[in-house]
Every structure is written in C-alpha cells, then in structure tokens.
Amino acid sequence: MGDVLRLAVERVAHGGHCVARYEGRVVFVRHTLPGERVDARVTEVRSGFLRADTVEVLTPAAGRVTPPCPYAGDCGGCDWQHAAPATQRELKAVTVAELLTRLGRLDPAEVDALGVTVEELPGGPLDWRTRVRYAVARDGRPGLRAHRSHRVVAVDACPIATPAVRELPVTDRRWHPRTELSVVSSSAGDPAVLEHRSVRGRTVTRRAYGVGEVVERAVGREFRVPAEAFWQVHPAAPDTLADAALDLLAPRPGERCWDLYGGVGLFSAALAAAVGPDGAVTLVESGRSAVAAAAHNLGDLPAVRTVAGRVERVLPTLGDVDVVLLDPPRSGAGREVVTALAGAAPRAICYVACDPAALARDAGTFAGLGWRLTTLRAFDAFPMTQHVECVALFTPAD
Numbered sequence: 001m002g003d004v005l006r007l008a009v010e011r012v013a014h015g016g017h018c019v020a021r022y023e024g025r026v027v028f029v030r031h032t033l034p035g036e037r038v039d040a041r042v043t044e045v046r047s048g049f050l051r052a053d054t055v056e057v058l059t060p061a062a063g064r065v066t067p068p069c070p071y072a073g074d075c076g077g078c079d080w081q082h083a084a085p086a087t088q089r090e091l092k093a094v095t096v097a098e099l100l101t102r103l104g105r106l107d108p109a110e111v112d113a114l115g116v117t118v119e120e121l122p123g124g125p126l127d128w129r130t131r132v133r134y135a136v137a138r139d140g141r142p143g144l145r146a147h148r149s150h151r152v153v154a155v156d157a158c159p160i161a162t163p164a165v166r167e168l169p170v171t172d173r174r175w176h177p178r179t180e181l182s183v184v185s186s187s188a189g190d191p192a193v194l195e196h197r198s199v200r201g202r203t204v205t206r207r208a209y210g211v212g213e214v215v216e217r218a219v220g221r222e223f224r225v226p227a228e229a230f231w232q233v234h235p236a237a238p239d240t241l242a243d244a245a246l247d248l249l250a251p252r253p254g255e256r257c258w259d260l261y262g263g264v265g266l267f268s269a270a271l272a273a274a275v276g277p278d279g280a281v282t283l284v285e286s287g288r289s290a291v292a293a294a295a296h297n298l299g300d301l302p303a304v305r306t307v308a309g310r311v312e313r314v315l316p317t318l319g320d321v322d323v324v325l326l327d328p329p330r331s332g333a334g335r336e337v338v339t340a341l342a343g344a345a346p347r348a349i350c351y352v353a354c355d356p357a358a359l360a361r362d363a364g365t366f367a368g369l370g371w372r373l374t375t376l377r378a379f380d381a382f383p384m385t386q387h388v389e390c391v392a393l394f395t396p397a398d
C-alpha cells in the first residue's frame with residue numbers, strides 16, 4: 001500500500017480502469033489509458049491483484065486530454081474524464097466485446113461478427129445528467145463518493161449534470177450529514193430534490209424541494225415520473241433506446257408483446273404504437289409508484305395492460321407472447337428469468353442493459369438454451385463514466 005510503481009499499461013478492463021502487470025501480478029490502474037507508461041500509487045493489495053491510481057503520466061496515449069472537471073481524479077463519479085470522447089467510446093466498445101467472450105463465454109468469432117461500436121448521443125460529454133444522487137459529507141456539503149470509498153468529495157457544481165440540475169438549491173446548502181440527495185430536473189423543466197435519511201436501518205425519504213412527480217417527454221408523449229422512480233438519466237436516451245429496440249424487434253400489427261421491468265411505461269408506449277389496436281402489450285413492474293404512474297401514462301392505450309409484481313413471479317401467468325422487451329436493473333435478469341423467457345418461445349427478445357457484465361452473463365445463459373445474440377447496439381448514454389447502455393437482439397438459433 002502506498003508504493004509507487006512504474007507500469008506499462010496494457011489494455012482496458014471492465015470497471016473504468018486499465019490492466020498492467022508488476023512482477024507478474026495484475027494491477028488495475030485508474031486514470032490511465034492503454035499504451036501509456038505511468039507511475040501509479042498502490043491503493044489496495046489483494047491476494048490475486050493490486051489496485052493503483054496514476055500519479056504521473058510518463059508517456060501519454062494519443063487519446064489523453066486534460067480533464068474538464070476540477071474534481072476529476074478525486075471524485076469517484078467519473079472514470080474517463082482524462083480521455084477524449086471518441087477514445088472513451090472505443091474503450092467501452094472493447095469492454096463490451098471482451099465481457100461477452102470472457103463472462104458470457106460466447107464464441108469470439110460470433111462476438112467479432114457483431115462489430116461492437118459505441119454510438120454517441122447528441123449533446124456532448126458534459127451537461128447531460130438530468131438525475132444526480134449526492135452523498136452528504138460530515139460538514140453537511142453534498143458531493144460524490146471517492147472511488148471504492150465512503151469518503152464524500154464535496155462539489156460546488158458537477159459538470160456532467162445539466163445546467164438546470166446544477167442551478168437547483170442543493171450544493172449551496174448544508175444538509176444533514178449521512179443523508180443522500182436525489183436531484184432531478186426533467187425534460188419538461190420540473191425540479192425535484194429528495195432527501196434520504198437512514199433511521200434505525202430504514203430509509204426515510206422526504207421531499208426537500210420541487211415536486212414529487214416530474215413530467216418527462218419522449219416517444220412523442222408525456223410521462224409522469226415519480227421523483228424516486230426510474231427514468232433514463234441522459235436526455236437523449238429514452239428516444240434513442242426506444243427507437244433502437246423497436247428497430248431490432250420490428251413488432252408487427254396485432255402481435256403480443258411483453259415489456260418487462262417496464263418502469264413508468266416508456267417502451268410500452270412505443271410498442272403499443274407499433275402493434276396497433278389489435279395487438280397487446282403487457283408491462284410488468286415491481287415498483288409501486290412506477291406501476292401507478294405507468295397505469296396513468298398508458299391509460300389512453302387500450303392495447304396495454306399493466307401488471308404489478310416481480311418479473312420472476314409473474315412470468316408464468318402471462319400467457320402467449322410474440323416479442324419480448326426486457327430492461328432489468330443492473331443485476332440483470334438472471335438464469336431463472338432467462339430460462340422462462342426462452343421457454344415462452346417468442347420470435348425475438350430485445351434486451352436493454354445498463355450493465356454489460358450482467359448482459360454478458362445472461363447472453364451466456366441464452367446461448368446455452370439455443371438462443372443467439374444476433375445484433376448488439378451500444379450507446380454512450382453516460383459520457384465520462386465507465387457506464388454504457390446496450391440494446392441486444394436474441395433470436396432462436398436455427
């Protein structure tokens with residue numbers, strides 16, 4: 001711990017760091033790029049590997065830039081502030097392909113054939129985050145946690161947040177230590193600040209500012225979104241992902257669709273428009289406030305049925321299906337759900353994934369059940385961070 005090592009950085013790895021070797025041991029190094037020579041301080045020693053943070057770049061890579069954020073390096077919110085946006089997308093594409101072969105155990109030739117690239121969303125690498133979760137430091141100042149640490153790095157302004165989020169009365173105030181703050185500014189301009197406090201092991205949430213439910217606009221409609229419910233954080237993501245998913249699934253008039261982990265109804269609205277009045281869309285969602293919002297948001301679409309419950313419980317009751325869209329949380333769908341989906345025998349399954357590692361594991365399960373990952377699109381819906389959103393199409397292998 002604390003030693004400074006001179007390293008030749010080899011390749012990128014999942015998690016927002018790169019891999020180097022020191023006396024035969026793997027070192028996961030942050031704030032560097034493949035091909036660089038750096039001095040890096042050891043931050044963690046494990047039996048199989050070390051972690052280190054770059055302290056000096058001796059030979060910079062072509063994609064290196066000066067981080068635009070003054071908190072870069074200390075704040076754990078971003079991973080690639082020091083990489084040009086095109087380089088960030090290349091690193092993410094390599095990571096997605098590597099996870100599919102390493103974690104998903106897909107045939108490398110099949111993964112090569114997918115030609116994974118990460119597509120840029122409009123708006124640039126800063127000013128995009130419409131939702132920020134702040135931790136509160138001991139002195140009451142909001143900020144973001146340092147990487148793999150509980151330490152809070154107080155910030156006056158987070159440059160990846162939208163200007164509207166930055167202007168909300170949050171970072172200029174002092175808050176109760178040990179609380180967390182959810183800060184939202186919606187595409188319709190509605191503000192919301194929720195304060196989450198842990199009381200005897202339970203999280204108690206109160207509205208500190210703004211409204212309890214914001215309005216978002218996407219796929220030509222308006223959606224009511226409870227401030228605590230899920231909505232894509234990049235303003236261009238809802239339309240981009242809905243377009244990509246519909247393009248891959250190509251739902252036909254009259255078809256029956258499932259929208260699993262459906263949130264407040266984004267994809268169901270798009271699916272309902274595609275299958276028309278003779279089709280059927282079943283949305284399944286477990287969050288109570290999200291289910292109520294979805295029922296309201298989709299109330300004018302007679303093809304849509306909203307089912308409250310956990311996907312793994314509800315699936316056996318849903319009947320027949322032609323196409324499935326699933327958008328699970330970071331943990332992925334898991335073996336039980338993937339097996340049930342394959343058993344339901346739809347003609348196609350579109351998987352929207354915010355964690356490519358979970359997607360890779362589930363892709364491996366699909367492959368073992370005779371399903372093929374036929375198309376994969378990936379989007380840079382989280383610039384400056386290691387995160388990437390994937391839209392994958394699975395079809396039964398011939």
Ligand SMILES: C[S@@+](CC[C@H](N)C(=O)[O-])C[C@H]1O[C@@H](n2cnc3c(N)ncnc32)[C@H](O)[C@@H]1O
Pocket residue numbers: 230231232260261262263264265266267284285286287290309310311312327328329330354
């Ligand atoms: C990544 S979000 C996707 C929401 C929606 N598809 C969208 O794009 O706005 C995942 C959603 O799944 C819900 N969820 C998590 N676990 C679930 C489960 N086991 N069954 C049903 N819904 C679940 C969450 O409440 C959340 O709304």
